[in-house]
Amino acid sequence: MRIGLVCPYAFDVPGGVQFHIRDLAEYFIAQGHMVSVLAPVDDDDAELPAYVTSCGRAVPVRYNGSVARLTFGPVTSSRVSRWLEEGEFDVLHLHEPVTPSASLMALWASSEPVVATFHTSNLRSRAMHAANPLLRPSTEKIRARIAVSEEARRTVVRHLGGDAYIIPNGVDTRRFAPDGAATQWTGTPERPTLAFLGRLDEPRKGLAVLLEAMPAILDALPGARLIVAGPGEIDEISARLDPRVRSATEFLGAVSEDDKVALLRSADVYIAPQTGGESFGIVLVEAMAAGAPVVASDLEAFIAVLGDGPAGRTFPVGDSSALAVTVIDLIGSPEERQRLRDLGLRRARSFDWNVVAGRVMAVYETVIEGADHSPVDPVLRAGLLSRLRWPLRGEA
Structure with a gap:
């Protein structure tokens, strides 16, 4: 499978989303898939893994109690479009797709089946609420949504509507x-x-x-x-x-x-x-x-x-x-x-990647097979649904 992953934050700056994308990419590469990651970088001289393509320099933006390093503009747009054309991906997996950075630009330019993961929990986000009418036509291109927790899922539901699978972040235990x-x-x-x-x-x-x-x-x-x-x-x-x-x-x-x-x-x-x-x-x-x-x-x-x-x-x-x-x-x-x-x-x-990545792959397979219905639609095949199920609290 040809998988395109897009990170909105500077890939060479440590962060939970960056680590999640890195580990997911390397897990799927080890499984024999072709994976490419598109992301901004903070340092032009940074040593990036071979599977990472830079889409431009990042700039610091205060967001959700932190400082996110994002990229936007015509240079980024051009690089995003070229990466998508050259990648010929079976599935495009965007992380934080409504953050004004590479993921949102890839969403605008995409023609591939799109999966999106939402990492943020921010029920009171005025920015997301205000931007919803502008974002809705683009977010309707997303065929499957993933939230890393129940709180992240509630943020998606409140500000963007619809629903999402809950698939947590993974760890190489x-x-x-x-x-x-x-x-x-x-x-x-x-x-x-x-x-x-x-x-x-x-x-x-x-x-x-x-x-x-x-x-x-x-x-x-x-x-x-x-x-x-x-x-x-x-x-x-x-x-x-x-x-x-x-x-x-x-x-x-x-x-x-x-x-x-x-x-x-x-x-x-x-x-x-x-x-x-x-x-x-x-x-x-x-x-x-x-x-x-x-x-x-x-x-x-x-x-x-x-x-x-x-x-x-x-x-x-x-x-x-x-x-x-x-x-x-x-x-x-x-x-x-x-x-x-x-x-x-x-x-x-x-939370081991053996478990988590299997659930993510099940989403990819569902999307690629043309299942453009809601993630909670009851016609999902039972086999896929069982692989996506978030473990009950207390399960090990």
Whole structure:
């Protein structure tokens, strides 16, 4: 099968959508399919995988509590059209197709069967609501819609109408599997390791909530250390910290994929204190796959990822005191941490690419066969529908 994937965000800048597209492309390539990815780039000298084609330089745009790096204009339009003509794709898979970037331009220019994945959860998006009348003629070209979570699906339904399959983000769980090897971050009973991954300059990632909880955590666990990984102004954040918290915190900055895996494998507790704007929670799956017990804010998207078990502990969004109590209790109970590790490892397998990519391929097959009806139409063949089914909470 000839598959065209379009990424709206700069491919050389780390991000959940970029990683999702990268991993999906590489999985399908390994299965023998011809896959090409079109995306903007932030750096003209960036080394891109052979399957990626640049459609132009990206520019920063503030969006949904973050900064997205997008591209638009006549140069991008020309490159999009040329890529589509040369690709002769059996299916065109657009990610975030209403974001004003490469995906939207590919949607306008497409004549191929179109599948679209929606990653964003933003029920109050005034921009999407206002643009709906303008976008509707284009979105009607989409033959099948995918949302990465129930929250993302509700965003699609509210702003664009129709419905969507729910197919989550995928993780190569084998890559994260615990190997027992010690690293410089491996904790001990006297010096447990708490880990956080996320952009430091995005308030919604919740680092401020975690840092506010640290004094209480250190009162109960004087040897605890917090490892913070992610890009941002480290000096500015560190300068504002209480000296005791600063001494217990190590800022790594942006880390490689190998170091991210090593950190998650080393964590006694992985903490996800996000305050909103999350449609899924891929880092929770990665942490569980690495054997790290998870403590997360009780965002709906996070609760869905943890499942009915649940395979992690939660605390009220933004409540630093509750976060501290939860971490202290979990560090003090090795048996509970082991129980959560076991649950997490089983839960993470529900999100392995072997499962997720099979559901995506089922959508492709349905679209290519000419099924241009709604994804929830009852005439879908039972075999395909069963492959698309989102695992019930608590399934592993």
